[in-house]
Amino acid sequence: MLRALVRCPERSLAVSGVAVPDPVGVRRRILINARKRIFMLTDLVGHELPQLRVEVTEDDVRRYCRAVGRPWDGMVPWLYLANCGGNQIASPPRTDRLSGRPTLFPSRGPTERVVVGGQEWQFGVRPRVGDVLTIKGKCTSMQEKQGARSGPMTISTLELIYTNDRNEQVAWQRLTRIHR
Amino acid sequence: MATIDENSPMNSAGKSLQIGDPLPELRHTTDILESAVFGDWSGNRHRIHWDHDYARTEGLSHAIVNSGVLVAWVEEDIQSIFGGVAGLKKLDFRFQHPVPIGATVRFGGEVKSTSAEQGVQTVQIAIWVRGLEDSVHHLTGNASIELAQ
Numbered sequence: 001m002l003r004a005l006v007r008c009p010e011r012s013l014a015v016s017g018v019a020v021p022d023p024v025g026v027r028r029r030i031l032i033n034a035r036k037r038i039f040m041l042t043d044l045v046g047h048e049l050p051q052l053r054v055e056v057t058e059d060d061v062r063r064y065c066r067a068v069g070r071p072w073d074g075m076v077p078w079l080y081l082a083n084c085g086g087n088q089i090a091s092p093p094r095t096d097r098l099s100g101r102p103t104l105f106p107s108r109g110p111t112e113r114v115v116v117g118g119q120e121w122q123f124g125v126r127p128r129v130g131d132v133l134t135i136k137g138k139c140t141s142m143q144e145k146q147g148a149r150s151g152p153m154t155i156s157t158l159e160l161i162y163t164n165d166r167n168e169q170v171a172w173q174r175l176t177r178i179h180r
Numbered sequence: 181m182a183t184i185d186e187n188s189p190m191n192s193a194g195k196s197l198q199i200g201d202p203l204p205e206l207r208h209t210t211d212i213l214e215s216a217v218f219g220d221w222s223g224n225r226h227r228i229h230w231d232h233d234y235a236r237t238e239g240l241s242h243a244i245v246n247s248g249v250l251v252a253w254v255e256e257d258i259q260s261i262f263g264g265v266a267g268l269k270k271l272d273f274r275f276q277h278p279v280p281i282g283a284t285v286r287f288g289g290e291v292k293s294t295s296a297e298q299g300v301q302t303v304q305i306a307i308w309v310r311g312l313e314d315s316v317h318h319l320t321g322n323a324s325i326e327l328a329q
Contacts, residue, residue, distance in 0.1 A: 060221075067218035068252035069210065078268055079255045083248045086223035116247045118274040118321075123267075176274075 049137040049158065054085035056131045076127045081162055081171055082119070085135060117155065120174040125164065132165040140174075154179040197303060201291040206257045209284045210245055218249050229281075242280035250279060250319060254307060257287040258323055262303075266325050273307070273321025285309050285318055292322070301327045 056076060064080050065072040127133060137160035144154050156177045162170040212230050219225045227234040228244060235243040251273065258268060279285055289307035296302075302324060309319040 063217075063221045064252075067214065067221045068249050068256070069208070069214060070252065070256045073264070075264070077252065077255055078271075079248070079251050082251060083222040083224070116275060118272070119251065120270075120272040122270050 044139050044142050044156070047139045049139070049160075052085045052133075052135040054133045054135065056080075056084070056127050056129055056133060058129045060084070061129060076129065078121070078123055078126070078171065081127065081133075081173070084133070114177050114179050117176040117178045119176070122172045124169040124171060127162075127164065127170050131170075133170060134163050134165075136161050136163075150180065152180075197291050197294050199291055199293060203261055203287075203289040203291075203305065203307070205286045205288040206260065207284055207286055208253045210249060210281060212243065212281055215243065215246065215249070215281055218246055222246070222248055224248075232281075240278065240280075242282065244278035245281055247275055250275070250285075250309060253285075253287060254309065254319070254321070254323075258305075258307070258325065262325055262327065266327055268323060269302070269326055270324035271321065272323075273319050275319055276317045279309075279311075279318050284312055286312065299328070303327060 061076050061080060062072050064077070064084070068077075070077070137158050139156055140159050141157045142154060143156075144152065147153050156179060158175045158177065160173040160175065162173070164170050216230045219229055224246060228238055228240070229246050230243055232243050235241075254273065255268065255271070259266065287307070287309050289305050292304040292306050294301060294303050303326075305323050305325065307319075307321050307323055308317060310317055
């Protein structure tokens, strides 16, 4: 009886009235979920992020400088780019209120909790007050990893290109994000 | 021989840049109000950056500095060390440990290499942000800076 049930794990073991572990069924469900997850992650690679247009105003750069505690010297700091335009994006309906552009686009991912793991920048023509920047980005990789202490996680990378309204490249950015 | 702002701390050492030269250390700190101001500007109003009680529910000891603020400090420090005329060309960094709001952190690093081409000297530096104790590493990375000769 037990052997028959194990061969057909999708049948309820409750029929037998005995609480017997269902190792085959559990393994099968894990496998199905893992395959679904791999398909989903594969699908996300190459996904283009919503394009942003950001007008660099003196008021906005001054607010940035005030927020990070540096004096405004008339020059737009490079890393103003890392968060500019975030206030254009409505907060996604996340339960943990992780919103805006910390990560830095509300793009799709395997979990709702995302933190920035690292950034890489190459700078071109420095942005100026009055520029209108276009920010285009796409997801370039998704990788599942097992953290020694933090458990399973997915590492994704986004590549973003910032251009000004004269079609000059202002910056290229690779952003590594950790989804848990 | 690099030309650095005459007010630059690297220049005041009175010698050309050498591999292994340490960068002057600079310190930063922030508070809840500044963190909230950054959250308002950036649109990232997550409570983890301004609410200590909430941060504790996430397993942290304090609310933490937004990474956007941390990297802004890095850029400001590179500019103050090498001068406003220096051209930051590349920057990469990895976040290692969150910075609690109210904590003082130190920015530092060292010269990794220098090269000159067509009147422009390029300096590669390793950078870090640490706590007051060397054992706490918040950020490590590299930067490439062009200096007019």
